Amino acid sequence: MKKSIFGLLSLMSAVVFSCQEPIHSLDESAIIPLPSTIQTSSGAFELTSSSSIQLVGNSSNLSYLGSFLSSKLKPATGYEIPVGTEGGDIQLVLTGSDDSENYTLDIDGSSVKISASSEAGIFYGIQTFIQLFPVSIENSSVVEESWRIPTGKIEDEPDYAYRGSMLDVARHFFGVEDVKHYIDQMATLKLNYLHLHLTDDQGWRIEIKSWPNLTAIGGKTEVGGGEGGFFTQEDYKEIVAYAAQNFITVVPEIDMPGHTNAALASYGELNPGVNLPDGDFSTMSEGKIDFDILDKNPQPAELYTGIEVGFSTLATNKEITYQFIEDVIREISEITPGPYFHIGGDESHVTEKDDYIYFVEKVQELTAKYGKTSIGWDEIATTQLKEGNIAQFWALAENAKLAKDQGNQVLMSPAKKAYLDMQYDSTSRLGLHWAAYIELDSAYLWDPATYADGINKSDVIGVEAPLWTETITSRADIEYMVFPRLAAIAEVAWTPTPKRDWPDFQRRIAVMGKRWDIKGIEFYKSPKVNW
Ligand code: TNX
Numbered sequence: 001m002k003k004s005i006f007g008l009l010s011l012m013s014a015v016v017f018s019c020q021e022p023i024h025s026l027d028e029s030a031i032i033p034l035p036s037t038i039q040t041s042s043g044a045f046e047l048t049s050s051s052s053i054q055l056v057g058n059s060s061n062l063s064y065l066g067s068f069l070s071s072k073l074k075p076a077t078g079y080e081i082p083v084g085t086e087g088g089d090i091q092l093v094l095t096g097s098d099d100s101e102n103y104t105l106d107i108d109g110s111s112v113k114i115s116a117s118s119e120a121g122i123f124y125g126i127q128t129f130i131q132l133f134p135v136s137i138e139n140s141s142v143v144e145e146s147w148r149i150p151t152g153k154i155e156d157e158p159d160y161a162y163r164g165s166m167l168d169v170a171r172h173f174f175g176v177e178d179v180k181h182y183i184d185q186m187a188t189l190k191l192n193y194l195h196l197h198l199t200d201d202q203g204w205r206i207e208i209k210s211w212p213n214l215t216a217i218g219g220k221t222e223v224g225g226g227e228g229g230f231f232t233q234e235d236y237k238e239i240v241a242y243a244a245q246n247f248i249t250v251v252p253e254i255d256m257p258g259h260t261n262a263a264l265a266s267y268g269e270l271n272p273g274v275n276l277p278d279g280d281f282s283t284m285s286e287g288k289i290d291f292d293i294l295d296k297n298p299q300p301a302e303l304y305t306g307i308e309v310g311f312s313t314l315a316t317n318k319e320i321t322y323q324f325i326e327d328v329i330r331e332i333s334e335i336t337p338g339p340y341f342h343i344g345g346d347e348s349h350v351t352e353k354d355d356y357i358y359f360v361e362k363v364q365e366l367t368a369k370y371g372k373t374s375i376g377w378d379e380i381a382t383t384q385l386k387e388g389n390i391a392q393f394w395a396l397a398e399n400a401k402l403a404k405d406q407g408n409q410v411l412m413s414p415a416k417k418a419y420l421d422m423q424y425d426s427t428s429r430l431g432l433h434w435a436a437y438i439e440l441d442s443a444y445l446w447d448p449a450t451y452a453d454g455i456n457k458s459d460v461i462g463v464e465a466p467l468w469t470e471t472i473t474s475r476a477d478i479e480y481m482v483f484p485r486l487a488a489i490a491e492v493a494w495t496p497t498p499k500r501d502w503p504d505f506q507r508r509i510a511v512m513g514k515r516w517d518i519k520g521i522e523f524y525k526s527p528k529v530n531w
Contacts, residue, residue: 346379
């Protein structure tokens with residue numbers, strides 16, 4: 001009798017079990033960027049309303065990480081998953097406090113364990129864990145679903161230490177909420193640096209208390225003549241803190257000595273002044289103009305709302321210029337916990353070569369004085385680089401080589417591969433195409449270690465995808481240009497090239513697309529993918 005009841009029960013449970021849809025295996029899941037190793041086992045772990053998160057290890061931030069995970073799982077499941085130290089089927093195990101970024105994710109039928117020797121590693125383990133759930137986990141309200149994930153083990157670590165994206169808030173201004181939204185998406189892709197291009201010819205976007213006209217005048221407008229805007233220092237701190245919660249470090253850029261028209265419009269004294277014409281001045285107002293004064297106190301430039309580049313330069317030979325730059329570097333460094341300060345240095349076509357060299361070398365001294373490592377566009381490698389400073393390759397391999405030959409590292413942002421403002425093809429509704437048309441496969445199929453002649457893997461600190469915003473005016477525009485390509489670049493930076501596989505990426509990005517659809521992200525539906 002007992003036996004037959006038991007038999008009935010087990011039959012019933014088999015029926016219940018078989019009602020659930022079969023689950024794919026761990027190596028068939030759609031994690032982006034692809035982890036280093038995935039071992040599958042046959043089984044499933046199910047998140048239920050009685051699941052809980054257990055914290056193991058010593059760090060005040062562990063409870064933050066626990067709540068972060070709980071808050072990501074809550075909207076779609078409706079479960080209030082408690083976070084504590086006393087037991088639970090989901091464990092976050094911090095085994096140390098180093099600066100590595102690797103993590104292990106162990107899943108069996110009854111538990112999940114994310115372990116790492118750094119908080120960043122736990123964070124990345126959480127991102128991977130979330131990507132294992134059905135895409136409906138991205139919903140902002142409760143959906144009926146069995147929240148099962150496949151069992152197995154993932155061991156993962158990034159190939160490159162610096163994995164970034166740049167947002168140009170100068171050509172068109174984007175506010176704090178847009179930047180936070182961008183940070184949220186970057187975090188899901190395990191990107192760890194957000195480079196903010198804060199100044200350019202068309203706008204100065206960061207409050208500098210000792211030079212208020214920079215924003216009062218230089219922040220007033222933007223490409224096309226629209227309203228412009230700027231971050232107060234409080235805004236900037238808010239962005240930096242939000243980024244830090246997502247394990248992202250902000251890299252501020254003040255582009256100089258070129259790309260400075262907005263500053264030159266704000267303060268006349270920063271301008272080089274008129275170049276005295278050679279030869280005969282006799283026709284010019286009969287000696288009434290004191291050229292000496294004219295040269296020292298030039299008029300401010302006009303605000304600029306076009307998209308030409310390479311026409312502006314700070315006066316490189318004046319003391320006031322370096323007082324100005326030192327104030328800017330000091331004020332921004334004080335509110336930037338990260339190690340880097342980006343000094344621009346690109347396309348200074350109207351700065352004499354010798355003046356450029358003098359300028360960039362002096363500015364590197366100033367960032368060092370305030371405890372920061374300089375990053376600059378690849379042209380800065382034509383000057384003497386201070387130890388540890390980084391050249392950001394965008395155009396010229398010979399400049400990257402100059403950096404390497406000085407013993408400096410290179411950040412890879414090849415315009416033909418990584419520029420998110422390039423059109424996908426000639427029909428793209430936004431973007432430029434001076435460097436290339438960049439379809440998704442092109443953004444994916446390249447190797448940062450071999451891309452620039454003469455540069456090897458050990459010379460490369462990482463990869464960054466810049467979004468220049470001459471043609472980008474709204475969050476929807478950003479999303480159209482950035483996704484799906486940023487996911488491709490994130491995988492280029494995270495996953496070792498020999499492991500990367502375009503057909504497999506096509507499969508996985510289609511799943512990511514479903515997540516973006518649920519989140520309302522208006523990504524470009526590349527014809528290269530069966531969405
Ligand atoms: C070149 S890339 C620039 C930017 C433009 C971009 C447009 C670089 C260092 N300079 O000023 O916005 O092209 O694609």
